[in-house]
Amino acid sequence: MTTDPDCIFCKIIAGEAPAAVVARDEAAIAFMDVNPITPGHLLVVPCDHHVSFGTIPGAILSHMMLTAQWLAAALQASPIRTEGINLWLADGAAAGQEVWHAHLHVIPRWSGDGLRISALRGARPGGDELEQHAATIRAAAAD
Ligand code: AMP
């Protein structure tokens, strides 16, 4: 198992730091976010120390996503107010990542919960620009 002794999530996984654990298996752990955006806010975390989304092996990433789906259903079946769910993954400082062990947020939502995800979108680009970006990304994409 890959671990980093200075990583708070690795410490939780090793049982060396406290967490309110909801579920765990060999591949992933889910625990309550210590500073929740809404009550019931969970984190799904790979047991191996991966800094970035991009280095999580596909099988583990799929397992994290299935775990998030399962926990979203549990939240919806629970008395915790859950009219909707946002999944959130911050990959890199510019995206807001603060804990350098990749993780997926599962955030219960309800209308009027005060969480705003806003963006200053400019004018819609023309079709040519969208096609150009699609071609650029296709060309850069690994097989
Ligand atoms: P981010 O890296 O921005 O995606 O978010 C890191 C998240 O980890 C934040 O929502 C923190 O509240 C949460 N967090 C940080 N330390 C702990 C901890 N010891 N236990 C549970 N959640 C934590």
Ligand code: ZN
């Ligand atoms: Zn770690």
